[in-house]
Amino acid sequence: MKILAFAASSSRNSINKKLARYAASLVSGADVEVIDLNDFELPIYSQDKEKELGEPEIVRIFLKKIADADALIISFAEHNGSYTSAYKNIFDWASRSAKKVYDNKKMILTSTSPGPAGAKSVLAAANTSMPFFGAQILGSLSLPSFNENFDIENSKIKNSEFNQKLLDLVNLL
Numbered sequence: 001m002k003i004l005a006f007a008a009s010s011s012r013n014s015i016n017k018k019l020a021r022y023a024a025s026l027v028s029g030a031d032v033e034v035i036d037l038n039d040f041e042l043p044i045y046s047q048d049k050e051k052e053l054g055e056p057e058i059v060r061i062f063l064k065k066i067a068d069a070d071a072l073i074i075s076f077a078e079h080n081g082s083y084t085s086a087y088k089n090i091f092d093w094a095s096r097s098a099k100k101v102y103d104n105k106k107m108i109l110t111s112t113s114p115g116p117a118g119a120k121s122v123l124a125a126a127n128t129s130m131p132f133f134g135a136q137i138l139g140s141l142s143l144p145s146f147n148e149n150f151d152i153e154n155s156k157i158k159n160s161e162f163n164q165k166l167l168d169l170v171n172l173l
């Protein structure tokens with residue numbers, strides 16, 4: 001199985017990227033590609049920019065990576081209760097080329113933040129809206145208090161309850 005994983009964040013040291021990478025590592029025998037949204041940076045989407053730039057090559061590459069995967073794991077960072085600008089921007093651009101950005105792929109969604117809410121609000125927004133864009137969401141998990149619940153040195157969740165929840169989710173893939 002080919003898994004495409006990424007954090008919906010452009011932080012160089014993204015905690016969501018660590019979580020997405022760990023979740024993907026739990027899928028036994030999978031061929032995992034982890035991408036970084038910094039490699040998909042475009043001007044802020046507007047219809048004027050679209051007239052000027054057409055369909056940027058970066059958008060084609062992003063959509064091809066989704067098309068080539070059997071399943072996706074996306075971990076959402078939360079900025080002010082919602083998506084990060086980096087994620088919303090590549091998503092808006094991609095939605096102009098393909099209404100079903102997520103191409104009917106199976107996916108697992110996660111989110112985390114240093115706070116106790118674990119970026120739950122953005123995860124709820126993603127769960128609600130992504131099915132309209134071709135996402136077959138199998139399940140989602142918010143990991144609260146990242147610094148307490150994730151072992152950075154060994155790149156894994158250290159809270160056994162959350163770890164089991166994530167294992168149960170990836171087993172659905």
Ligand SMILES: Cc1cc2nc3c(=O)[nH]c(=O)nc-3n(C[C@H](O)[C@H](O)[C@H](O)COP(=O)(O)O)c2cc1C
Pocket residue numbers: 007009010011013014015016017076077078079080081082112113114115117118119
């Ligand atoms: C502009 C900004 C807004 C933020 N808003 C939220 C928020 O609404 N909820 C939350 O849990 N954390 C919030 N945070 C803290 C992020 O959860 C934290 O920066 C986290 O590391 C982001 O995930 P990432 O490392 O994967 O980018 C915010 C951070 C920034 C810089």
